[in-house]
Amino acid sequence: MLSGQGLSYVRRLPQCGSSAHPPIVVLLHGFALYEQQLFDMSQIMDPRFMLIAPRGPLRIGPGAYRWFYFDRTPGDGPIINAAEETESLKTLKHFLKGVIAEYAPSRLYLFGHSQGGTMALSIALTAPDLIQGCAQAHGRILAKSLAAVSDPARLARLPFFIGHGRDNPIVPIKLGRATCDRLRNIGANVSYREYPLGHEMTPDIVADASRWLTAQLDCSI
């Protein structure tokens, strides 16, 4: 467990290729989880990638951290604690800038699950210059992040992978589809897939995201 830029994190160094400017995938876990689960599942990712998995800054209990609290609502998706979300987004931006400063990555991608996916999308919308692509599953676009888009042209050049469970009881499928539609309306290149799942992260989704990330990396070389 390393610590820096306000968040503790675990890291996998690139397994091959040059380590001078490694491509990096930052893994963002979901609510009431912690960094290790997504980090372990993501070990199948391209060995050229360095993997960095920060821990959400707010503790719920042992093995359970969050980026922000939320209240579940029937049908329309969660209502978030906006103050916590704002502070965590600021902390995450600071963390990503620290990752860039320390490792000078050739490419920086995000891969988030659930609330981590929502955080990834918020980074993409409000700070697209920090990353070269965004993959996420079961998250959603927050209205406040959409309203804060300052550079639609830059955003339109950013590739996205979105996976969503058709039977998602926490973030309903209509929010997954709406996320896809909103990004496409901005002009972004979105790869969208639905799964016969609820809200869980599965090896199938990680494998799809992994293939997508490898393709992005290969396109950039």
Next chain:
Amino acid sequence: MDRLALRRFTIRALLASKHDGVDIDAIGDDTQLGSGGLAMGSLALLQAFVAVENKFGIIFDDAAVAGATFSTVGEVVNFVDSVIGKRQPITGEF
């Protein structure tokens, strides 16, 4: 704290989120945490762990809790006992 007192405290922590007057003496080790038992959600279980942490000044290991499966009250009590028991001798009667 002896094991029986530890068990009682842990069960009280598990019941903290219940507002329907559950009788602590009616709770057995085999009482289910989920449906068919206390009908607790995962967040309520986490809050119970935090209450134990605060009581004993400990921090449970993230991986130990995240990697475990807790289906019954007894499984939680045994887990708490296994951690607390390492810190101080248990003097209660069995």
